[in-house]
Amino acid sequence: MLQLDPSATASLTEQIVTGIQHRIERGTLAEGTRLPSVRGLAQSCSVSPFTVAEAFNRLVAAGWIEARRARGYFVAPRPVATTPAPARTEVDEAWVLQRMYENDGLSLPAGGGWLPPDWLYEEGVRAALRHLAKAEGSSLVRYGHPQGLPALRTHLQWRLAMRGIESTADQIVLTHGASQGLDIAMRLLVKPGQTVLIDEPGYSTLLASLSLYGAKVVGVPRTANGPDVIALERIAAAHKPVVFFTNSALHNPTGTTTSAAVAHQILRVAERHDFRIVEDDPFADLLNPAPPAIASLDGLQRTIYLGSFSKTMSPALRVGYFLADGDTVRRATQLKMASNLTGSEIAEAATLHMLTDGHHRTHLDRLREKLGEAQSRVCTRLAELGWTPFHRPTGGLFLWAEAPAELDADQLATAAATAGIALAPGRFYMVNERTRHFRFNAAWADDSRLYGWLAAQRDAAG
Numbered sequence: 001m002l003q004l005d006p007s008a009t010a011s012l013t014e015q016i017v018t019g020i021q022h023r024i025e026r027g028t029l030a031e032g033t034r035l036p037s038v039r040g041l042a043q044s045c046s047v048s049p050f051t052v053a054e055a056f057n058r059l060v061a062a063g064w065i066e067a068r069r070a071r072g073y074f075v076a077p078r079p080v081a082t083t084p085a086p087a088r089t090e091v092d093e094a095w096v097l098q099r100m101y102e103n104d105g106l107s108l109p110a111g112g113g114w115l116p117p118d119w120l121y122e123e124g125v126r127a128a129l130r131h132l133a134k135a136e137g138s139s140l141v142r143y144g145h146p147q148g149l150p151a152l153r154t155h156l157q158w159r160l161a162m163r164g165i166e167s168t169a170d171q172i173v174l175t176h177g178a179s180q181g182l183d184i185a186m187r188l189l190v191k192p193g194q195t196v197l198i199d200e201p202g203y204s205t206l207l208a209s210l211s212l213y214g215a216k217v218v219g220v221p222r223t224a225n226g227p228d229v230i231a232l233e234r235i236a237a238a239h240k241p242v243v244f245f246t247n248s249a250l251h252n253p254t255g256t257t258t259s260a261a262v263a264h265q266i267l268r269v270a271e272r273h274d275f276r277i278v279e280d281d282p283f284a285d286l287l288n289p290a291p292p293a294i295a296s297l298d299g300l301q302r303t304i305y306l307g308s309f310s311k312t313m314s315p316a317l318r319v320g321y322f323l324a325d326g327d328t329v330r331r332a333t334q335l336k337m338a339s340n341l342t343g344s345e346i347a348e349a350a351t352l353h354m355l356t357d358g359h360h361r362t363h364l365d366r367l368r369e370k371l372g373e374a375q376s377r378v379c380t381r382l383a384e385l386g387w388t389p390f391h392r393p394t395g396g397l398f399l400w401a402e403a404p405a406e407l408d409a410d411q412l413a414t415a416a417a418t419a420g421i422a423l424a425p426g427r428f429y430m431v432n433e434r435t436r437h438f439r440f441n442a443a444w445a446d447d448s449r450l451y452g453w454l455a456a457q458r459d460a461a462g
Contacts, residue, residue, distance in 0.1 A: 002041075128349075128350035145342065181306040185332075196241055199245070255399050374443055
């Protein structure tokens, strides 16, 4: 049935798997055909029964064949091919998010929210996984601690203390990225119908989550130094919010950073109007030195602090953290377990290994340098093409820029999609206001394809 080559690079098991797959694809083995027994195929191929059994197990797992009890192995039914639905041309937030996260999404995610793979810490991830594979114990096959890996929480306690954020390890809950931390904070602090403040422009996914949850969302205008505290005071007095969600360092989408003076004023406004602060800070590691966090100024009395390693190490790890006072952490842990049990101890242990292997700091230094250089080039090129940056970041991922007056901002993202370019229209990030701004990711946007396309749009409009 099969001709195997013991000298080939592929193992005998792999050759059996590939050989049977090819015969099924060509129709030589039709649906429902019974395959030789394990022992029979082993004899005809001059291999051990264990080799054939392993090949059959792989084919069953992949859906090529099926095992029927006491009868043997048979070629499994193949899925019927269907005609794909017509391509969607309207660009809205849901469409952009789906296409950006698909492996076969748009080829140039100039408005994306993450770094290119070769900018991330892939070498560190591989080394960490190799280390875990060799380690003794049961950490690879058990549930993790409800609050997350104790050793990682202890390390985080030390790292955050270096930034002036004092806590105990018991005041830290590890989360499935910062996104789970935001979701837990929302469910802890907000009831449907209550007023919530967010940055405007602000994090689009948070805006969507709060709206779907039933909160009344009010935007606080963003300035080059952080939230507009005069507007914050006026809005808080008028709307009586329960919480203010704000992104401190290298803000998404503007790239701005909240200054120490503004952070102090935000706390004073929160105290006067009695609302909590959720400080979402996943980009702090991209600044050196990192600015004072709001959480460092009030000792986590009124502030919940969120961070993540997805932006600088690997989004595949999905490890974030949630800091708060003891009672809030206790309730956050209960919510985490109610919806997700525990986090992945494998991912948490890998993160700890990368943070302590001695090379993470070098990776961050290189990453900061590359982002700073990319930001400078993107700002300059966009300005040359008639775009107006809201702020010129010196680092981080994001740049917020206004389209030239002659371009139709509402149609631009749809037109870009036909060229394989994903732009992020500013309307995704606004509560109510209209805007001609777009979010750009400097790591992806620094590309001749984007600059050439934008130049062509300008020339066509002029």
